[in-house]
Amino acid sequence: MSVFDDPGHFGRLWAATYDDPGNPDPAPAVDFLAPLAGGGPALELAVGTGRVALPLAARGLTVEGVEASPEMVAKLRAKPGGEHMPVTIGDMADVPVSGPYRLVFLVFNTLFNLVDAERQADCFRNVARVLAPGGAFVIETFVPDPANFDRDEQVQVREVTEDSATIRMHRYDRAAQTFVRQTITFDADGVHLHPFAMRYAWPEQIDEMAGRAGLRLAERYADWDRTPFDADSRSHISVYRLG
CATH class of the missing domain: 2.20.25.570 (N-terminal domain of TfIIb)
Known part of the structure; x- marks a missing residue:
């Protein structure tokens, strides 16, 4: 068994330094996600230390998380508001919650932390299971060069x-x-x-996974500021919906 088959592996190694300087400012992501959440609830897969989920919840939205690493969750709990956020310890590919959610999001290239193509596909299928009618699944990844x-x-x-x-x-x-x-x-x-x-994937490959799960691409941008996506974009924000 590879260490990468353990969904908590990343958090155990990196939780202590995950909030060190260098991660992107979460504000643009929060501005983008908040309107999609509507009245909530929202779910962040791989919620980590709450870098995005906590400021989103601070806007009055109900936000829950899934995280495989108790070490990451301990960091989240130590932050203002973190003690009250519901977090389920488990594998994000399983989406081990019931829902339904108006918004599910998975940011900062973390879809690619699932190093098996089938587990990436499982993640999409399980997100579709917990989305509310009209709900959105938002992912952020780099475009492989x-x-x-x-x-x-x-x-x-x-x-x-x-x-x-x-x-x-x-x-x-x-x-x-x-x-x-x-x-x-x-x-x-x-x-x-x-x-x-x-395990990286190109946007069109991700669209295929989403389609097999019953999700359709509704919007795609190059960044959280809604810069139009084109052939030169090095990252993408993609919004999928049921149907």
């Missing part, structure tokens, strides 16, 4: 100091549309490994 995956391996030096050195290594499987990334830090305490993997 083939130039980034035109090799089998890649090695990058991330940081070198007098006390430590960090390198990052990638192994690509272009046929499966997957990569494994290992971030390795050497310091006085030893060797520290932070493995990560993704």
Whole structure:
């Protein structure tokens, strides 16, 4: 069994540093999502530390979460409003809640954290199960650039100091549309490994998964500010609806 089959793996490794500077400002996402939620309730898959869900709830909306990592949820609970947000511990591909929800959202490329194509498809099918009539499923992912995956391996030096050195290594499987990334830090305490993997997909492939689940693409933008999506867009915000 691979460590990447464990849905809580990412959170256990990254919860302690997930809120460090570097993540995008959640405000544009919240501005985009709030009108789609209507009167709610809304559900965030892979809610993490509540980066988006908590400011959305602060607008008076009922927001729930699904998160596989108790470590991430502990960070959420420590934030203002986090103690009251309902969060179900479980695999986001299973969508282990009943609904119905006016809005379900999955942001920050996290769909690709499901490293098996069938589990990605399961996620869409299960979202369709819990959506209310007329409800929306919103995802945010990058658009893969083939130039980034035109090799089998890649090695990058991330940081070198007098006390430590960090390198990052990638192994690509272009046929499966997957990569494994290992971030390795050497310091006085030893060797520290932070493995990560993704199964990326192009927008049209995601549309096919959605269609098989009974969802149709209603809107697509290049970013949360509704910049029109075109062939040069490097990310997309896609809104799917039932029917």
